[in-house]
Amino acid sequence: MTLHLTRRYSFAASHRLHSARLSEEENWRAYGKCNNPYGHGHNYQLEVTVTGPVDPATGMIAHLGDLDAFVDREVLEVFDHRNLNEEIPAFRERVPTTENLCIEIYDRLRRFPSAHLVRVRLGETSLNSFSYSGENNGSAHE
Amino acid sequence: MIHLTRKIEFSASHLYHNPAFSAEENRRIFGKCNNPHGHGHNYVLEVTVAGEPDPATGMVLDLKELKEILQREIIERMDHRFLNYEVPELAGKIPTCENIAAVIWEWLEPRITRGRLHRVRLYETPDLFVDCYGNGAAR
Numbered sequence: 377m378t379l380h381l382t383r384r385y386s387f388a389a390s391h392r393l394h395s396a397r398l399s400e401e402e403n404w405r406a407y408g409k410c411n412n413p414y415g416h417g418h419n420y421q422l423e424v425t426v427t428g429p430v431d432p433a434t435g436m437i438a439h440l441g442d443l444d445a446f447v448d449r450e451v452l453e454v455f456d457h458r459n460l461n462e463e464i465p466a467f468r469e470r471v472p473t474t475e476n477l478c479i480e481i482y483d484r485l486r487r488f489p490s491a492h493l494v495r496v497r498l499g500e501t502s503l504n505s506f507s508y509s510g511e512n513n514g515s516a517h518e
Numbered sequence: 519m520i521h522l523t524r525k526i527e528f529s530a531s532h533l534y535h536n537p538a539f540s541a542e543e544n545r546r547i548f549g550k551c552n553n554p555h556g557h558g559h560n561y562v563l564e565v566t567v568a569g570e571p572d573p574a575t576g577m578v579l580d581l582k583e584l585k586e587i588l589q590r591e592i593i594e595r596m597d598h599r600f601l602n603y604e605v606p607e608l609a610g611k612i613p614t615c616e617n618i619a620a621v622i623w624e625w626l627e628p629r630i631t632r633g634r635l636h637r638v639r640l641y642e643t644p645d646l647f648v649d650c651y652g653n654g655a656a657r
Contacts, residue, residue, distance in 0.1 A: 377623065377652055379616050384645040425649075430620075433536055434547060435612030440646070441549070 380494055381437045382425045385447055387456035390417035391472040394461075415459060420474075421499035422451065422481065423507075426491035438491040450484040474500040478508045486510070521636055522578045523566045526588050528597035531558035532613040535602075548612075556600060561618075562641040563592060565626060569633025579632035591625045615642045619650040627652060 392415040393407035403411045410416070424447060428437045458464065460472035466480050478498040486493045499505035533556040534548035544552045551557070565588065569578040595605060601613040607621045619640040627635045641647040 377620055377650060379619065380649040380651075381616065382647050382649065430614075430616045432611075433538065435534070435614035435617045437616055439547070 378427065379430060379437060380425050380427050381443075381491070382423050383440065383443055383447070385422045385424070385452060386419060387422065387452050388417060388419050389455050389458050389460050390415045391460040391467075392416070393471055393473060395471050396469075415461065418500050420455075420477075421502075421505070422447075423495075423497040423499075424485060425494040425497070426488065427494050428491040438488075442490050443488070446488050447485065450487075451481055454484075455481075474498055474504070474506050478506045482508045482510060519568055520571060520578050521566050521568050522581075522584075522633070523564050524581065524584050524588065525562060525564050526592065527560060527562050528593055529558060529560050530596050530599050530601050531556040532601040533557070534612050534614070536612060556602070559642050561596075563588075563622065564637075564639040564641075565635070566637040566639070567630055567633040568636035572632075579630070583632075584630075587626070587629050591629060592622060595625075615640055615646060615648040619648040623650045623652055 391410075392412065393410040394403050394413075395406070398406060424443070426438055426443065430437055455464070455477075460467050460477065464472070464480075467476070470476050478496055481498065482493070482496040485496060493510075495507055495509045497505055497507040532551075533553060534551040535544055535554070536547075539547065565584070567578060567584070571578055596618075599605065601608055601618065605613075605621070607624070608617060611617045619638050622640065623635070623638045626638065635652065638650040639647055640650075
């Protein structure tokens, strides 16, 4: 029997989609309003899915307090109420699309010591979301 | 292959307590969930069945039949119950979302005779849920 535990979190951050590899006009064509030089923000919805054996003593895959503390330290304290372009070193060069942010969060959370990270799903708005399960796990997830 | 999902809700109380731990350990590990009088949740259960539509009916399985199975197997055994004391399959286990989802899988899997049970997703709150995939590959 395979069990996956998923926990939802949220954070708010601003960004601007702008690539140094593109001209002004190409940036505007690629990113539209998201290229506004002053940036804009979103309420991001984060789903973190982990798996592993259920500890018979606690009935848990991972202690929720441990998972919450890890996500808080690695993600929420880093990204919440920040400007992704200006304050996050990973996005000095990379464009802070939600695709790239999803991968960045996965890479931060894969070090969670108490269970195996299965997937990170990141909603930018209630209408679009992205999920990432690492490079070596190409199977489709629901 | 079609995946069909039916959702139900049930309300139940539980508490987390392991008699092998001291009172202090129980409080430290389980926190507020260790309150001896218990507490409750509105659980939301999503049951997903995989299969091919029957050419004669266009259905993977009859939703009315699935609704009756969920009423009989889940609602009547868990709704408005104290899970620690009233669900024998959870006796001696901590009734976490993980363990409840596994029990629900065991109850439903043999009852789904058209298509096959693909996933049981149990929400304890909107921000916490467990997916159970049985022994098949998790997808």
